[in-house]
Amino acid sequence: MFSSLSDNLDKTFRKLRGVGHISEKNIADALREIRIALLEADVEFGVAKDFIANVKEKAMGAEVLKSIKPGEQIVKIFHDELEALLGADQAPLDLNPPARILICGLNGAGKTTTSAKLAARLKKEGRRPLLVACDLYRPAAIDQLATLAKQIDVPVYTPDASEKDVVKVAKDALAWAEREHGTVILFDTAGRQEIDERLVEELKRLHAFLQPKETLLVADAATGQQAVSVAKHFDEAVGITGIILTKLDGDARGGAALSMRAVTGKPIKFAGEGEKLDQLFEFHPSRMADRILGMGDIVGMVEQVAGKLNEEDAMRSMQRMQEGKFDFTDFLDQMKMIQKLGPLEGLLGLMPGFNKIKKQLPSNAFDTGKLKRTEAIVLSMTPDERRRPEIIKGTRRARIAAGSGTTLPEVNTLLKQFGEMRKMMKSPGKMKGMMKQLGGMGGGGMGGLGDMLKGLGGKFPF
Numbered sequence: 451m452f453s454s455l456s457d458n459l460d461k462t463f464r465k466l467r468g469v470g471h472i473s474e475k476n477i478a479d480a481l482r483e484i485r486i487a488l489l490e491a492d493v494e495f496g497v498a499k500d501f502i503a504n505v506k507e508k509a510m511g512a513e514v515l516k517s518i519k520p521g522e523q524i525v526k527i528f529h530d531e532l533e534a535l536l537g538a539d540q541a542p543l544d545l546n547p548p549a550r551i552l553i554c555g556l557n558g559a560g561k562t563t564t565s566a567k568l569a570a571r572l573k574k575e576g577r578r579p580l581l582v583a584c585d586l587y588r589p590a591a592i593d594q595l596a597t598l599a600k601q602i603d604v605p606v607y608t609p610d611a612s613e614k615d616v617v618k619v620a621k622d623a624l625a626w627a628e629r630e631h632g633t634v635i636l637f638d639t640a641g642r643q644e645i646d647e648r649l650v651e652e653l654k655r656l657h658a659f660l661q662p663k664e665t666l667l668v669a670d671a672a673t674g675q676q677a678v679s680v681a682k683h684f685d686e687a688v689g690i691t692g693i694i695l696t697k698l699d700g701d702a703r704g705g706a707a708l709s710m711r712a713v714t715g716k717p718i719k720f721a722g723e724g725e726k727l728d729q730l731f732e733f734h735p736s737r738m739a740d741r742i743l744g745m746g747d748i749v750g751m752v753e754q755v756a757g758k759l760n761e762e763d764a765m766r767s768m769q770r771m772q773e774g775k776f777d778f779t780d781f782l783d784q785m786k787m788i789q790k791l792g793p794l795e796g797l798l799g800l801m802p803g804f805n806k807i808k809k810q811l812p813s814n815a816f817d818t819g820k821l822k823r824t825e826a827i828v829l830s831m832t833p834d835e836r837r838r839p840e841i842i843k844g845t846r847r848a849r850i851a852a853g854s855g856t857t858l859p860e861v862n863t864l865l866k867q868f869g870e871m872r873k874m875m876k877s878p879g880k881m882k883g884m885m886k887q888l889g890g891m892g893g894g895g896m897g898g899l900g901d902m903l904k905g906l907g908g909k910f911p912f
């Protein structure tokens with residue numbers, strides 16, 4: 451998501467930063483490029499136009515600060531406007547009792563998945579969420595929600611397949627919820643390929659009956675402009691209170707995400723970034739702006755990583771890297787951590803400048819099969835070999851290749867890359883830079899992994 455927009459903005463801003471004195475012409479040129487970049491990213495025309503006008507006004511009116519370069523000042527103005535466009539502050543859910551959340555949207559947008567993801571989040575926060583299946587058109591939809599609910603261990607109300615009245619279902623579900631002592635109830639509704647009157651009527655009736663505190667529209671970020679008009683339509687029909695964008699992990703151009711808030715005036719509250727049930731994140735405009743500007747969503751990454759990693763382990767391998775003692779045992783530990791984190795590509799996408807690094811990586815860099823083969827090679831080494839990779843010469847290499855079911859060239863490549871990686875870790879300049887970054891991340895940092903990856907740049911040995 452956003453990768454070509456990020457690249458284009460990066461080009462423009464690099465030019466701006468390069469000039470010592472900024473003229474009106476510099477600004478005008480940059481704004482023109484930015485406008486094109488936004489439109490290419492599928493940002494709604496009116497939104498792009500207003501956005502550029504705002505940036506222009508601020509850039510022209512800004513008092514030139516002596517302490518920073520003029521180009522950087524404009525980047526900052528742009529960043530702040532982008533943040534405002536995305537909604538300024540993170541918008542929390544209204545969960546005051548009776549907390550009812552109505553989930554709506556088109557077919558395939560991700561309503562059912564997102565209902566479960568949201569329930570999982572709420573449960574983690576210590577609430578007692580309940581799920582209610584209100585998609586009565588497809589029996590499979592009820593089963594789908596029931597299956598997901600089971601995975602996250604959240605009670606689910608599933609109506610009889612013969613039931614056709616959604617308000618009746620909601621009424622029965624509320625009585626059930628009372629008995630279940632739920633503190634927040636999520637209603638997953640039916641969608642259509644397109645908005646049609648019957649769908650809207652049904653949703654209106656359900657909405658009028660439930661009077662939900664939150665009516666969340668689930669919108670697929672990959673659908674671009676269409677998602678924006680759908681949002682408007684739903685909002686006019688039932689009055690949505692917020693938006694959940696899904697499939698931000700895809701390669702959509704991102705325009706919908708940027709236009710949604712401005713067009714509907716409703717906040718984007720969460721973002722889905724994968725099919726797994728823990729891949730729903732709070733939408734933070736400021737972090738998203740950083741990410742679009744290629745600054746990376748460092749805070750998001752730290753949160754994501756911190757939830758899954760053992761900080762002590764991470765710190766220990768960081769320490770070993772610094773001391774130049776990093777060996778294949780540490781490497782194996784790191785690989786295990788990486789596998790725990792889930793898709794590496796998604797995680798790395800949050801890092802500053804990753805779009806550029808990504809292009810330099812071999813196309814199979816994120817191939818989990820390759821990761822497994824690398825692991826097999828390391829596992830076929832003796833403890834001594836893992837500690838002292840320099841002793842792994844000819845016959846040992848052949849033995850490792852045979853033992854791991856890989857080939858000699860694969861073993862050679864891994865050893866070579868590992869050697870290079872080690873050399874880089876020992877280079878004091880590089881490590882110092884990494885440590886500084888770590889300090890800047892606050893909270894003592896999460897340890898070696900993120901920094902190791904960053905420091906490695908294009909040199910992943912796996």
Ligand SMILES: Nc1nc2c(ncn2[C@@H]2O[C@H](COP(=O)(O)OP(=O)(O)O)[C@@H](O)[C@H]2O)c(=O)[nH]1
Pocket residue numbers: 555556557558559560561562563564641696697698699700721722723724725
């Ligand atoms: N990659 C990705 N896939 C998603 C995401 N959210 C939902 N999906 C997938 O999109 C498809 C449709 O989702 P579903 O919840 O059934 O949509 P519904 O028809 O709106 O209820 C399923 O295959 C989901 O796994 C997301 O954030 N990222």
Ligand SMILES: [Mg+2]
Pocket residue numbers: 561562563585591639
């Ligand atoms: Mg569904």
